[in-house]
Amino acid sequence: MTSEERLHNGRCLCGAVTYVVTGDPVIVAHCHCEDCQRLTGSGHSTGAMFSEANLKLDGPVAEYELTSDNGNQVTRVFCPSCGSPILGKNTGMPGFVTLTLGTMTDSGDLQPGVVVFTRNRRPWDIMDETIPSFEAQPVFNPGDA
Ligand SMILES: [Zn+2]
Ligand SMILES: [Zn+2]
Numbered sequence: 001m002t003s004e005e006r007l008h009n010g011r012c013l014c015g016a017v018t019y020v021v022t023g024d025p026v027i028v029a030h031c032h033c034e035d036c037q038r039l040t041g042s043g044h045s046t047g048a049m050f051s052e053a054n055l056k057l058d059g060p061v062a063e064y065e066l067t068s069d070n071g072n073q074v075t076r077v078f079c080p081s082c083g084s085p086i087l088g089k090n091t092g093m094p095g096f097v098t099l100t101l102g103t104m105t106d107s108g109d110l111q112p113g114v115v116v117f118t119r120n121r122r123p124w125d126i127m128d129e130t131i132p133s134f135e136a137q138p139v140f141n142p143g144d145a
Helices: 034-040
Strands: 007-011 018-022 027-031 045-051 055-058 062-067 073-078 085-090 096-100 114-116
Touching (some): 034 045
Parallel strands (some): 027 114
Antiparallel strands (some): 007 018, 027 045, 045 096
């Protein structure tokens, strides 16, 4: 099976929002930034970045926009009924979406490649030390991956 045929399904908690994404993620990351902590209500978010063209999203979604620390516009897309965070978009990485891995039904084959914003990590949120970790957001160009 080639990577083009690879397919992952996902849905929100109530099931009103569903998605199918094809291909392999550009990267899978754990993020400890404060925005992700508040968004998820947990110690970090785990997201898989895919090309937006590979995503088919179904159902009514709500959006929340904010400006990140480095000045990029971030759009958080979530289910208006149950509140599940589905994905994030960032003007710093146009054409890509970061899906929340917890909403993905069959994510067992995806490997986190990086941990970011470790400076915001809470003491109770223990992370695998073998994953490359960064104090903040390293410079990352999806085109180089
Ligand atoms: Zn929902
Ligand atoms: Zn974050």
